Amino acid sequence: MNGRRKKDGARGLFSPLGSCILFLSVAAIITVALLVYGAAERRFEGDRGAIAAIMLTVIVFLSIACAAIDAIRRKVTTERPVEQILEATERIAGGDFSVRLDLPRAAGRRSDYVRIMENLNRMAAELAKTEVLRTDFISNVSHEFKTPLAVIQNYAAALQGAADEEERRRCAGVLVSETKKLTALVTNILKLNKLENRELNPARERIRLDEQLAQCVLAFEDKIDGKGLELDCDLEELAVYSDADCLEIVWNNLLSNAIKFTEPGGKIGVTLRREGGCAAVRISDTGCGISAETGKRMFDKFYQGDTSHAQEGNGLGLALVKRVVALLGAEISVESEVGKGSTFTVKLGETP
Numbered sequence: 001m002n003g004r005r006k007k008d009g010a011r012g013l014f015s016p017l018g019s020c021i022l023f024l025s026v027a028a029i030i031t032v033a034l035l036v037y038g039a040a041e042r043r044f045e046g047d048r049g050a051i052a053a054i055m056l057t058v059i060v061f062l063s064i065a066c067a068a069i070d071a072i073r074r075k076v077t078t079e080r081p082v083e084q085i086l087e088a089t090e091r092i093a094g095g096d097f098s099v100r101l102d103l104p105r106a107a108g109r110r111s112d113y114v115r116i117m118e119n120l121n122r123m124a125a126e127l128a129k130t131e132v133l134r135t136d137f138i139s140n141v142s143h144e145f146k147t148p149l150a151v152i153q154n155y156a157a158a159l160q161g162a163a164d165e166e167e168r169r170r171c172a173g174v175l176v177s178e179t180k181k182l183t184a185l186v187t188n189i190l191k192l193n194k195l196e197n198r199e200l201n202p203a204r205e206r207i208r209l210d211e212q213l214a215q216c217v218l219a220f221e222d223k224i225d226g227k228g229l230e231l232d233c234d235l236e237e238l239a240v241y242s243d244a245d246c247l248e249i250v251w252n253n254l255l256s257n258a259i260k261f262t263e264p265g266g267k268i269g270v271t272l273r274r275e276g277g278c279a280a281v282r283i284s285d286t287g288c289g290i291s292a293e294t295g296k297r298m299f300d301k302f303y304q305g306d307t308s309h310a311q312e313g314n315g316l317g318l319a320l321v322k323r324v325v326a327l328l329g330a331e332i333s334v335e336s337e338v339g340k341g342s343t344f345t346v347k348l349g350e351t352p
Contacts, residue, residue, distance in 0.1 A: 025069070029062050081113035088120050097128035148178040202243035202328055209279055209348070210235040210272055212244065216251040217270055220259060227264045235272040238279045240348045246324045247348075253321050254283040254344050261287035262341070275347070284343040290336035 036058045037051070044050040084101055091099045101117040152175055159171035213235055224231055258268050262285045269284040325332045325346060336342035 025066060029066065032062060033058060078113070081111075081117065085113070085116060085120065088117075088124070092120075092124055092127065097124050097131055099124055145182070148181050151178045202246050204241050205244065206239055207242055207244050207247065209238045209240050209247075209281070212247060213251060213270060213272060213281065216248060216255060219252070220255050223259050224268065227259065227262070227266075229259065229262055229265070230267040232267065232269045233271075235270070236274060238272055238274060240279050242328055242330075242348060246328055249324050250321050250346060251281075251283075253318065254346075257318070258283055258285035258287070258342075261285060263287065266341075269343075278347040278349055281346045281348070282343055284341060286341040289338040289340050290334065290342050 033055070037055055040051045040054045044054075088099045088101055100121050103114060103117055103121075155171045155174045155178075159168055159175070162168040162171055214233070217231070217233060255268075255270070262268060266286040268286075269282070271282045271284075273280050273282075322332065328348070330349075331347045333345045334342060335345070
């Protein structure tokens with residue numbers, strides 16, 4: 001790779017066009033010098049001093065002309081791009097990611113300077129996107145922390161002045177609930193950070209997927225019963241090679257969302273089937289459904305399409321699901337209709 005890069009750099013410095021210009025310039029100088037020498041010899045026969053003076057003048061003039069032409073060439077082809085690149089890198093180093101270099105529109109092979117400028121433009125564009133994401137992330141995290149902290153502060157103050165035991169219990173219950181939300185938020189942020197920085201390496205072990213799904217559903221039994229939801233489970237006996245902890249993140253978040261967005265008396269469905277050499281898990285609900293606009297952003301961090309349930313989550317669940325699914329090499333798809341519910345399908349490679 002290094003050898004190839006060096007060769008590309010050499011071709012950039014000694015391009016065919018540059019070589020032709022250099023060759024023609026030298027040929028022109030030699031030709032002009034010979035013509036002048038011939039004319040001077042005929043004009044000043046035998047006067048070697050006059051001929052030498054004329055040739056010296058011609059050579060100096062041609063040298064000055066070539067130096068001027070070369071200076072102009074270097075200014076256009078080398079110094080100007082280098083100045084633009086240096087200015088751009090200084091602005092980027094200073095945090096200005098809006099900088100974009102104007103690329104020459106000349107046809108033909110691109111020089112190494114043009115390729116560097118293109119790469120700088122792409123780098124600045126990516127850094128600008130990253131900066132926007134970072135700013136949004138900080139803003140969203142601050143907002144998500146602010147709400148439960150404000151509740152904790154208010155109820156802690158109320159607990160101090162509570163006159164009876166029942167009021168103290170109520171305040172303490174709210175405090176415990178809000179601290180659990182903060183803990184879940186921090187845990188999800190740390191998980192997301194590990195996934196995005198590829199610090200979390202999935203294990204590969206044989207998992208009975210039907211048994212794992214059944215255990216996850218049982219963990220939500222109280223919430224399902226509390227909302228009077230109908231549960232329909234149809235799990236085929238299937239095993240996969242994957243990471244059990246990572247899969248639990250997926251199932252728990254999808255089940256939590258299905259329960260959260262389904263009105264009391266609605267229906268939750270969990271199915272596991274073998275489809276085309278894959279294990280297909282479908283988690284469906286009869287809830288509010290997902291609009292087309294929400295569907296475009298539902299896997300974004302902190303995005304909550306239905307703000308009526310904002311107090312029940314922090315908008316990180318589906319972002320976690322998307323990244324875990326990608327990490328496991330699986331696929332996720334969504335079918336939804338507003339007012340009729342949603343179905344999330346996750347496909348995993350099954351064991352032989």
